[in-house]
Amino acid sequence: MRKMHVLMTNDDGYEAPGIKALASAISEFARITVVAPDRERSSCSGALTLREYISLKEQPSYGANIQVFSCGGMTADCCKIAIEGLLVNDKPDLILSGANRGYNIGTDCLYSGTVAGAMEGCVFGIPSMAVSLERINPEHFLLRACKFTVELVKEIFVKNQYKGTLNLNIPYMEQLTLNKLKLVDLGLHRYKNAIKVITDTDGNQGYWIGGEPEIEIEPKNTDIYWIHRNKVTLTPLGWDMTAYNEQKIIHNIVKNHVDEF
Template sequence: MHIFMTNDDGFESPGLIEMAKKLSRLGRVTVIAPNRGRSSCSSSLSLQTYLRMWHKESYGENISVLSCNGTTADCCKLALEHWLRNDMPDLVVSGINNGYNSGTDCLYSGTVAGALEGAVFGIPSIALSAETIKDKDFLDKASTFAFDIVRKYFVQEKYRGTLSLNIPKEGKELSLDNLKVVKLGVQRYENAIREMKDPSGHLGFWLSGKMLPDAAPDTDVFWIHRGYPTLTPLTWNMTDRDALEKVRASIQ
């Protein structure tokens, strides 16, 4: 089995390194990831920009590592259109990301975008996100759980689509029994925009905010904030199928 990995936290991210080590039990792992953090880069491409790649020290046996000065999507395009064109992967794994990618945050996530690039090429894929990757003990638990999910769906069940997994640090035991398979919700924030001034008195803004837990109860946003791991099938196709006929009928 050949697994291609990427992320948006950079090739030195503990989440990527730990996950690559675990996935190397399933076969060969090729990593092409940004040379620095690219959080919230979504599916942006670095057009009219000279892209470079560098070989990096391996994380372990059966793992080859390269970094690129572009975005997550750049890394995926370089891998799937060129670098691995004669050695295409059987699976694309993006992450583990530092922080959730739940609900509408998937629109901004470079980690989710990496998995969706797999979908574009018809390759099974998964985006992995955890509440944090800065706690070593939790990262070991989260990566073990993520490995179990990958093995179950892509090795045992032969799933051919794209999935997004979110893993909480506090809450329920990380097990299949507690896994909530649900749709995306709306992730809202409190104090998302902070107004401030620099030392010279110039007005500026800082985007951050606190994630709000309120959402419809059949969504990932609802359950992830209540301590349950969530899994959501994704697609690149943003067509509103329910509205398609209505819009079409209006021109007839």
């Protein structure tokens, strides 16, 4: 029987513990090709390295059924090079991006390289999922979260042959079971004190972007609301950013200038 072929990527780099642990867990039932950045690329979103040389080097395997490549580009570069180059004659059945150290919830998804990796699956018509974990250190949590992800992958993508793109966020908890799962929308994630003025070693003024999440009361149907109540969140994603509920409003504003089809 043919083994499922899974392309894996991330934005933390190919040596990150999260991708190693998840690849090892998934490799128990699938063949894995890892194509991940050769260094930390967090918050790279869907950035592409256009019209420049991008390196691709095979690296030591994480274990049986896992082939590993490091890429000199961003996460989206990794996926495009894999799908249309390296694996053009061996297309993956599934793309998994992660496991990321730190949530990718709400509007953070706009900036996330982890989510961008899964979105390449959406663009290419390949089932995909971004996997992100609470930023916490115990190795046993990482292993537990990866085991949970395996169960979810089998249920959604193997058993039920789901064809879409998903965003999964897993908080720390002692018992991870499928009944902890909430199917939710993305929330609005704002940050306070995000910009700081700093100086470099030569005394030149510049800026630092960071900040802390604002604590707001989010609607109950959002990932932000439930992740802070210790629930695993799952959100279907799509490439279409059209604000359909705004179309009538803007049509009424510009209707005298719109070329009607």
